[in-house]
Amino acid sequence: MNMVVEAGVIKQHLIDPEICIRCNTCEATCPIGAITHDDNNYVVRADVCNGCMACISPCPTGSIDNWRTMPTARAYSIEEQLTWEELPAEMSADQLAAEGVSPTEADAAEMPAVVVALDTAASLSAAEPGTVPFNSSAYGATMPPWSAAHAYTNLFSPKKATSATVVGNFNCTEAGFDSQTHHVVLDFGTMPFPVLEGQSIGIVPPGTDAMGRVHQPRQYSVASPRNGERPGYNNVSLTVKRVTEDHMGNAVRGIASNYVCDLKVGDKVTVVGPFGSTFLMPNHPRSHIVMICTGTGSAPMRAMTEWRRRLRKSGKFEGGKLLLFFGARTQQELPYFGPLQSLPKDFIDINFAFSRTPNQPKRYVQDLMRERAADLVALLKDEQSHFYVCGLKSMEEGVVLALRDVAQEAGLDWETVGAGLKREGRLHLETY
Numbered sequence: 001m002n003m004v005v006e007a008g009v010i011k012q013h014l015i016d017p018e019i020c021i022r023c024n025t026c027e028a029t030c031p032i033g034a035i036t037h038d039d040n041n042y043v044v045r046a047d048v049c050n051g052c053m054a055c056i057s058p059c060p061t062g063s064i065d066n067w068r069t070m071p072t073a074r075a076y077s078i079e080e081q082l083t084w085e086e087l088p089a090e091m092s093a094d095q096l097a098a099e100g101v102s103p104t105e106a107d108a109a110e111m112p113a114v115v116v117a118l119d120t121a122a123s124l125s126a127a128e129p130g131t132v133p134f135n136s137s138a139y140g141a142t143m144p145p146w147s148a149a150h151a152y153t154n155l156f157s158p159k160k161a162t163s164a165t166v167v168g169n170f171n172c173t174e175a176g177f178d179s180q181t182h183h184v185v186l187d188f189g190t191m192p193f194p195v196l197e198g199q200s201i202g203i204v205p206p207g208t209d210a211m212g213r214v215h216q217p218r219q220y221s222v223a224s225p226r227n228g229e230r231p232g233y234n235n236v237s238l239t240v241k242r243v244t245e246d247h248m249g250n251a252v253r254g255i256a257s258n259y260v261c262d263l264k265v266g267d268k269v270t271v272v273g274p275f276g277s278t279f280l281m282p283n284h285p286r287s288h289i290v291m292i293c294t295g296t297g298s299a300p301m302r303a304m305t306e307w308r309r310r311l312r313k314s315g316k317f318e319g320g321k322l323l324l325f326f327g328a329r330t331q332q333e334l335p336y337f338g339p340l341q342s343l344p345k346d347f348i349d350i351n352f353a354f355s356r357t358p359n360q361p362k363r364y365v366q367d368l369m370r371e372r373a374a375d376l377v378a379l380l381k382d383e384q385s386h387f388y389v390c391g392l393k394s395m396e397e398g399v400v401l402a403l404r405d406v407a408q409e410a411g412l413d414w415e416t417v418g419a420g421l422k423r424e425g426r427l428h429l430e431t432y
Contacts, residue, residue, distance in 0.1 A: 145287075195226065328352075380403070
């Protein structure tokens, strides 16, 4: 429930189209539906945004953190914003005065034009189950674990991109299926490009769109650990699914995904980033990691698992438990199925869920989580436990609800547990 402030001037929230990589994080994060998009831009509805700032921290590029002092009557419309190639300049004091805005009103615009009359996240989480829609995003942390390594971000922007050379590209799902997922390795040579597990990079497809504009970067999570896909080398790997149909099942050809999946060894790729400073793994000894993912959401989980595997092999780190819940439509479409089978059972506890296996009931990651309730409860009670969720947006609610149900059935107060996970940077949601 929102209340509009009766003022002649607002501090309008805008998204910079030059920096934005169209990753959909802001729209997925916004708790009140103030953000929308078309094929050109992501934009903010001035009459809906309440300045809650929920979208600021998760944005990987910082493009979301832009504001303009505007007369209320002149607020930029959605239609205007969708056509922008760059942000308009801030109105000067003289321009504001010419619009009848006094310096006092301009100063007051530091507050958002719309204020929240109700703490949405708190009200949703505090209500009895079933009385209001469950807001899973309210529990996602916006800060990294306390022991996470420092992440470098935005070293290369779309206007100042770098390049990498393809040194590997292979199908990491079973051959003979249209839903291929490729493991692609990019080498940066001597160009500094430090990345951590949980970060992402942007790939810029060559050519232009239907309107003659250069393609926007597409964001992909890094699937390799911090010291490279090949240890000691300045390279990264990506997990990219070839898009051949949309969410409605209609045949399409994803521009970026097919470009990346078709890359040959030796090809040069335009890269921006890295992005992300919160979806990072803990580095303190005996820390536990629970990974819940579907499809290419496995990329950051592979990176975290491989880094822990290398540390274990070196004997220099005593890690806690690794628990993986991994979902796909079929075994044939699950990335890295073969390599996962070879990991030691005392190193990682792997649980697979397949939703389209012929003659078998549909099983999703949240089903597996409920089956492993006893183990999850023990981890929820342990302050050394960190939870990571990555995959399609449609999975997020079911996963967080499963965590809530597991906690409640064990007699734990979910609001206390959930708030603690968020506050301490121990529950991270990265869905798209």
